[in-house]
Amino acid sequence: MPAFASRVVFLGLDGGTMSxxxxxxxxxxxxxxxxxxxxxxxxxxxSSEPMVTPVAWTSFATGCxxxxxxxxxxxxxxxxDRTLRAxxxxxxxxxxxxxxxxxxxxxxxxxxxxxxxxxxxxxxxxVAGADAxxxxxxxxxxxxxxxxxxxxxPDFTIKIAWKHRPKTLDDLRSRAAWNRAIFxxxxxxxxxxxxxxxxxxxxxxxxxxxxxxxxxxxxxDVDATGLRVPGxxxxxxxxxxxLDETAGRLMELxxxxxxxVIALSDHGFGPCRALVNVNGLLRDAGLQRGLxxxxxxxxxxxxVGDRLRRWMSRRGVGVSGRLxxxxxxxxxxxxxxxxxxxxxxxxxxxxxxxxxRATATSGAAxxxxxxxxxxxxxxxxxxxGAPLFSGVFSVADRYAIxxxxxxxxxxxxxxxxxxxxxxxxxxxxxxxxLRPDPDLPGTHWSEGILAIDAPDVRPGGHLRAHLHDVAxxxxxxxxxxxxxxxxxxxxxxxxxNPLPIHYGARPxxxxxxxxxxxxxxxxxxxxx
Numbered sequence: 070m071p072a073f074a075s076r077v078v079f080l081g082l083d084g085g086t087m088s089x090x091x092x093x094x095x096x097x098x099x100x101x102x103x104x105x106x107x108x109x110x111x112x113x114x115x116s117s118e119p120m121v122t123p124v125a126w127t128s129f130a131t132g133c134x135x136x137x138x139x140x141x142x143x144x145x146x147x148x149x150d151r152t153l154r155a156x157x158x159x160x161x162x163x164x165x166x167x168x169x170x171x172x173x174x175x176x177x178x179x180x181x182x183x184x185x186x187x188x189x190x191x192x193x194x195x196v197a198g199a200d201a202x203x204x205x206x207x208x209x210x211x212x213x214x215x216x217x218x219x220x221x222x223p224d225f226t227i228k229i230a231w232k233h234r235p236k237t238l239d240d241l242r243s244r245a246a247w248n249r250a251i252f253x254x255x256x257x258x259x260x261x262x263x264x265x266x267x268x269x270x271x272x273x274x275x276x277x278x279x280x281x282x283x284x285x286x287x288x289x290d291v292d293a294t295g296l297r298v299p300g301x302x303x304x305x306x307x308x309x310x311x312l313d314e315t316a317g318r319l320m321e322l323x324x325x326x327x328x329x330v331i332a333l334s335d336h337g338f339g340p341c342r343a344l345v346n347v348n349g350l351l352r353d354a355g356l357q358r359g360l361x362x363x364x365x366x367x368x369x370x371x372x373v374g375d376r377l378r379r380w381m382s383r384r385g386v387g388v389s390g391r392l393x394x395x396x397x398x399x400x401x402x403x404x405x406x407x408x409x410x411x412x413x414x415x416x417x418x419x420x421x422x423x424x425x426r427a428t429a430t431s432g433a434a435x436x437x438x439x440x441x442x443x444x445x446x447x448x449x450x451x452x453x454g455a456p457l458f459s460g461v462f463s464v465a466d467r468y469a470i471x472x473x474x475x476x477x478x479x480x481x482x483x484x485x486x487x488x489x490x491x492x493x494x495x496x497x498x499x500x501x502x503l504r505p506d507p508d509l510p511g512t513h514w515s516e517g518i519l520a521i522d523a524p525d526v527r528p529g530g531h532l533r534a535h536l537h538d539v540a541x542x543x544x545x546x547x548x549x550x551x552x553x554x555x556x557x558x559x560x561x562x563x564x565x566n567p568l569p570i571h572y573g574a575r576p577x578x579x580x581x582x583x584x585x586x587x588x589x590x591x592x593x594x595x596x597x
Contacts, residue, residue, distance in 0.1 A: 071566040072524035073548035076328035080316055081182060081274035083122070084282045085334030085518045089309075092291045098309050101317030105332060106520050110563035112532025114519035114539075116336035118460070119418035119483050121513070122279070123156055123200065125335035125536055126183045130165040132540035132555030136468035138163050140184065143200075144414050145476040146422065152394035153414055155200070155592055158185055159584060163554050164576050166270065166540045167191045172576035173549060175269035178262045180255060181227060182274040187587040190579060193266045196258075199227050199276050202592070209587055217261060224254035231280035234508045238300045245304040248277050249311035256318040263322055269547065271328075273319055281308055282338045286511025294340040294510065329523035329546060333539055341512035342450070343503040345457050345490040347412040347419040347482070348401060350502060354444035356437070358407040400492070409437045412478075412492040417513050419445060419458065419482030419490045425473075438463055438479055445482040450503065457503075459485040459515065486514040521546075521563045534560055545570050552576065
């Protein structure tokens with residue numbers, strides 16, 4: 070007979086990978102996580118397509134794939150005015166796990182999870198993640214909890230600790246100390262949230278594991294790119310130890326509350342061989358024309374204008390404006406009269422749009438789309454012959470939607486493991502296809518991790534799952550109905566006995582009277 074859990078704690082190990090956890094277990098750096106793995110059903114967790122933070126964590130939270138939940142990147146293109154706007158929780162088309170539990174009268178706690186700004190109005194405590202415009206906005210719906218955290222947990226933050234690779238050992242030591250303090254503060258905040266809410270599900274998300282891996286991958290010394298430099302390895306390992314200590318405290322909390330534990334990552338990680346110049350690739354294929362030296366004034370003026378508007382918006386009382394809309398013309402410096410395709414955004418995926426000015430005639434768009442797909446599929450690393458993209462597809466064909474009406478690219482080119490496709494590229498480097506980035510030695514890989522410690526679990530490394538499988542599995546594990554809107558499957562193989570599944574209706578999302586105010590304050594008045 071299956072046994073149900075009464076609660077569940079999620080450990081969101083952003084960028085977690087067995088390439089790091091395995092050696093960490095062997096070296097004794099991660100005793101708490103090693104213990105969790107020994108008693109858990111564990112295995113590989115396939116990331117979303119593309120494997121970027123907002124897409125992946127939305128897939129986890131909704132139990133759905135990107136064409137269903139509607140989030141495909143950090144930003145989207147507004148078709149009404151050709152501006153790029155930040156994605157946010159209000160654009161998620163289906164209910165999240167937090168909405169499902171709230172509709173059942175259950176309280177939740179979520180700390181630092183991306184794509185929870187503006188925070189949903191559900192019973193419990195939701196503190197948004199690093200995509201919120203600031204700490205005050207992250208605590209928008211729980212001011213009492215915000216005051217408690219400010220008074221007693223001053224190190225709690227939603228900031229990214231590792232925006233750049235440290236240049237000196239002293240800089241590294243300072244950043245590492247801050248990172249360790251952030252991890253510990255997250256456990257402090259979770260313990261305080263536990264005293265405030267009678268939660269059924271608690272998520273604690275560790276964004277700074279991802280930023281640590283991006284900037285300091287070689288000093289983990291887990292593969293052929295590893296380095297041993299006195300002081301550097303010890304500081305990086307100290308951050309992993311602090312993460313493990315925090316995870317241990319959360320596991321103790323789960324034990325006190327008789328809660329199951331699910332540790333998961335949104336994607337894996339590995340060395341970054343090179344950045345991929347998506348717009349440069351399109352230029353090489355004859356699908357984009359760069360600006361001549363004498364014609365770059367308009368492009369630069371657009372960029373300056375975008376920055377000026379953001380600066381002016383931040384001067385408003387109670388307004389961040391950090392994520393205000395930006396013009397497409399200010400992101401891509403190309404000759405629009407002779408450009409067929411362009412990528413105005415994208416950090417780990419080629420997000421390629423067609424220029425309507427150049428593809429308006431009959432058959433031109435279909436022909437251009439085929440040429441873009443062929444160019445991306447043919448792209449190879451000239452040194453190794455390895456493909457730069459793991460998959461390239463037409464959004465209209467794959468998702469059966471009109472991408473222009475949705476503000477989506479016509480073509481998505483998914484980065485292959487070891488490569489990071491990027492739209493932003495310095496003008497002086499615009500014709501280079503690949504370049505290594507010393508500031509970014511690590512990048513996302515497609516295979517993350519999953520470990521489930523729950524009643525009736527079958528221990529061992531036999532799981533092969535997708536991110537959107539986690540939410541329906543958690544609900545079934547709690548003995549709660551799974552909304553029919555969730556596309557993921559219940560991971561019966563994680564348990565000695567198959568879990569009974571009860572399907573329920575999709576819950577209605579209650580409108581938030583503060584939503585427009587929060588959106589305008591955080592994302593700029595033009596978003597209102």
